[in-house]
Each structure stands twice: as C-alpha cells, then as structure tokens.
Amino acid sequence: MEIAVNTKGSKYHVNEKGYYGSFGGAYIPEMLYPNVEELRQNYMQILGDPGFQQEFAQLLKDYVGRPSPLYLAKRLSEKYKANIYLKREDLNHTGAHKVNNTIGQILLAQRLGKKRIIAETGAGQHGVATATVCALMGLECIVYMGSVDIERQAPNVARMQMLGATVIPATSGSRTLKDATNEAIRDWINNPVDTHYIIGSVVGPHPYPDMVARFQSVISEEIKQQLQEKTGSPYPDYVLACVGGGSNAAGAFFHFLDDEQVQLVPVEAAGKGVNSGFSAATSQLGKPGVIHASKTLLMQTEDGQIVEPHSISAGLDYPGVGPLHAHLYETGRARFLNATDDEALEAAFELTRLEGIIPALESSHALARLKDLNLKPSDVVVVCLSGRGDKDMGTYIKHMQK
Numbered sequence: 001m002e003i004a005v006n007t008k009g010s011k012y013h014v015n016e017k018g019y020y021g022s023f024g025g026a027y028i029p030e031m032l033y034p035n036v037e038e039l040r041q042n043y044m045q046i047l048g049d050p051g052f053q054q055e056f057a058q059l060l061k062d063y064v065g066r067p068s069p070l071y072l073a074k075r076l077s078e079k080y081k082a083n084i085y086l087k088r089e090d091l092n093h094t095g096a097h098k099v100n101n102t103i104g105q106i107l108l109a110q111r112l113g114k115k116r117i118i119a120e121t122g123a124g125q126h127g128v129a130t131a132t133v134c135a136l137m138g139l140e141c142i143v144y145m146g147s148v149d150i151e152r153q154a155p156n157v158a159r160m161q162m163l164g165a166t167v168i169p170a171t172s173g174s175r176t177l178k179d180a181t182n183e184a185i186r187d188w189i190n191n192p193v194d195t196h197y198i199i200g201s202v203v204g205p206h207p208y209p210d211m212v213a214r215f216q217s218v219i220s221e222e223i224k225q226q227l228q229e230k231t232g233s234p235y236p237d238y239v240l241a242c243v244g245g246g247s248n249a250a251g252a253f254f255h256f257l258d259d260e261q262v263q264l265v266p267v268e269a270a271g272k273g274v275n276s277g278f279s280a281a282t283s284q285l286g287k288p289g290v291i292h293a294s295k296t297l298l299m300q301t302e303d304g305q306i307v308e309p310h311s312i313s314a315g316l317d318y319p320g321v322g323p324l325h326a327h328l329y330e331t332g333r334a335r336f337l338n339a340t341d342d343e344a345l346e347a348a349f350e351l352t353r354l355e356g357i358i359p360a361l362e363s364s365h366a367l368a369r370l371k372d373l374n375l376k377p378s379d380v381v382v383v384c385l386s387g388r389g390d391k392d393m394g395t396y397i398k399h400m401q402k
C-alpha cells in the first residue's frame with residue numbers, strides 16, 4: 001500500500017493552486033491563514049515520506065483490517081445480470097471508510113507536533129472515528145456537535161465519551177452540523193499552535209479535500225489489485241458510490257479518474273424527491289458558492305442562504321459536495337444519479353436478503369441505482385459499500401418488511 005502522491009498532469013486531480021477546475025481553493029478568514037498555510041506547505045512532503053507511508057500502511061493493515069475484501073455478490077449479480085462486486089468498507093474497524101482518513105490525519109498531526117485534536121460531527125460517525133484514533137495515539141480529543149444532534153445521536157455520543165473525547169454542544173443557530181463547524185473553526189483560530197482540526201470528508205479549504213482524497217485513495221488502489229486478480233483486468237466498467245461530502249466516492253474513484261473507460265457513478269440523496277424541498281441532491285439543486293471555506297456547488301436560496309438539506313441517512317445530509325465532485329459534475333466525467341429515502345430503504349432490505357449483508361443507509365443509495373445502468377452480462381461493476389448498517393437499525397426496524 002502506498003499513498004498516491006504523483007498526480008501531476010491530470011485533468012481531474014487538484015492543481016498547484018488548490019483548485020479542481022473552477023472549484024476548491026481556501027476562502028478562509030485571515031485569522032485562520034497560518035493554520036491552513038502550515039498544512040498546505042507540509043502535507044505533500046509528509047504524505048510522501050517513506051516512514052509515514054509505512055506507518056500508515058501498517059495501521060491500515062493491523063488496526064483497520066485492510067485490505068477490505070472485494071466480494072463478488074453472486075445473488076445480487078444474478079438479479080441485475082452483471083458481475084457486481086462489493087468493496088467491503090463496512091468491515092473496517094469502526095464500521096465504515098471514515099477511519100482511513102482519521103488514521104492518516106492523526107499521523108500527520110503527530111508529524112506536525114500537535115497535541116490536541118478537534119473535530120466537528122453531525123451524526124457522530126466522524127466524531128467516533130476521530131475519538132478512536134485519539135485514544136489509539138493518546139491525544140486529547142474535542143468534538144463539537146450541535147445540541148440537537150447530541151440528543152438525536154445518543155449512542156455515538158456515549159461511544160465518543162467512552163473513548164475519552166470531550167463532546168462540546170454547539171448551541172447557536174439550528175444547533176446542528178453547520179453550527180458545530182463554526183465552533184470548531186473558532187477553537188482552531190484560538191489554538192493555532194498545538195491543535196490539528198480533523199475534517200471528515202473531501203470538503204473544507206485546500207488542502208483538506210485533496211489530503212482526505214489521498215488517504216481514502218487506498219480504496220481504489222485495492223480495487224485495482226483485487227480486480228486484476230479476480231478478472232485479469234484492473235478496470236471495472238462502473239464504480240458506484242454514495243456522496244455526502246464525497247470522501248468514500250473520492251477514494252473509490254481516485255485511481256480511475258484519468259481512465260475514461262471506467263464510468264464513475266456518484267449517487268446523491270434525493271430525500272423525499274429531488275424537487276420535494278426535502279433533498280440533498282446537491283449536483284441537481286446546487287449553484288456555485290462558498291461553503292466551509294471552499295468554492296463548490298451548494299444548495300442555496302436566490303440570495304445565497306444555505307438551504308437545509310434532508311436525507312434519511314445522516315451521513316448524506318449535507319447541503320454541499322466536495323470541490324472534486326463539483327468538477328466531475330461540471331466536466332461530465334462522472335454521471336451523477338440520486339436515490340430517494342424509500343429507494344435506499346428498499347435497496348438495504350434487498351442486499352440483506354440476497355447476500356446476508358446489512359448495509360449502512362448511505363451505501364444503500366448507491367445500491368439503489370444498480371437497476372438503472374442497463375447492464376450487460378459481461379459488465380464488471382464495483383459498488384463501494386461505505387459502511388455497515390448497525391447504526392441504522394432503529395430506522396430499519398421502523399420500516400421492517402415481512
């Protein structure tokens with residue numbers, strides 16, 4: 001395993017200025033400039049260092065349990081009449097892909113001499129992944145979380161606390177993710193020297209989107225090797241992944257971005273329907289704007305106010321999308337699809353009954369679009385199964401079918 005570092009000359013990877021086409025950059029308050037600049041100047045050198053790569057690879061292997069299997073789902077394949085492989089990120093320690101990134105960032109924080117880690121979380125998944133690696137490394141961990149989310153996500157709050165993290169409620173505004181983000185940024189401004197801010201997806205100011213994508217790129221690196229062994233070619237015909245901020249999709253697409261014969265299919269959450277007013281299908285509804293210090297597509301009103309997103313899955317309930325994905329949308333490199341709450345639920349029950357795998361609701365959005373691809377029997381399809389469904393049992397129980 002090696003972290004991809006050389007991406008020069010690509011049309012789709014980040015350029016030297018921190019942009020993907022017209023998207024990306026670092027639209028930060030001046031007070032945050034030293035923190036972000038320190039990262040920007042150091043991250044590629046640290047990621048490229050053989051000692052760093054070795055430690056990252058070792059932890060992914062022995063602690064996370066990588067490589068995650070690439071599983072040929074036979075009964076699902078029969079149903080959709082193609083060769084469907086599941087990339088099993090659900091089998092990672094802590095149950096999703098997020099830990100690939102938090103391991104990478106905690107090692108980076110150590111190299112930068114940071115003693116204190118902060119993060120923001122909505123549903124708590126990223127908070128748990130961050131608290132996990134802080135316990136592993138013995139670093140102080142502070143997680144900002146909207147007070148409304150703290151009430152809604154009690155089990156994850158308890159996990160973070162058991163792992164030794166301090167969970168601080170954000171009590172302003174709508175008391176959800178965006179308010180927690182504001183609190184985390186405020187903390188970082190006040191603690192520029194000893195603190196690293198771990199962002200959980202391919203969002204935020206440059207270099208975060210690129211850095212997180214490189215940590216998650218292990219997903220497509222493994223897919224290529226595993227497909228080569230199983231099919232004799234490293235290239236699938238399709239790669240499907242759900243998109244909240246876009247990190248599991250960025251990781252699953254990374255090593256295929258410049259291989260245009262591979263069709264990339266990001267699937268967004270359509271909530272109750274793209275045009276229902278309760279949706280998170282950012283590529284369909286968004287316009288260019290700045291969110292979390294990055295220029296990207298986001299759902300906004302005429303006068304630039306952020307529109308509250310909706311999705312049954314907390315991990316996809318985000319009004320923007322990372323700048324890489326905005327660029328993939330604008331250039332037409334990826335074919336953006338979406339799935340409603342009901343379609344995702346149906347796909348979750350289908351996978352469970354056909355394969356004995358209970359998927360996360362997020363991942364189920366990607367599974368829901370298999371039926372629309374007009375697949376041929378020879379097609380090789382990889383679906384990124386970003387996480388397991390344990391955390392969603394409450395929702396599944398409410399919708400249980402006979």
Ligand SMILES: *Cc1c(COP(=O)(O)O)cnc(C)c1O
Binds near residue numbers: 098201316
């Ligand atoms: C957080 C999460 C997502 C959404 O995040 P991305 O950055 O878009 O990958 C998807 N699936 C699972 C299981 C998650 O926990």
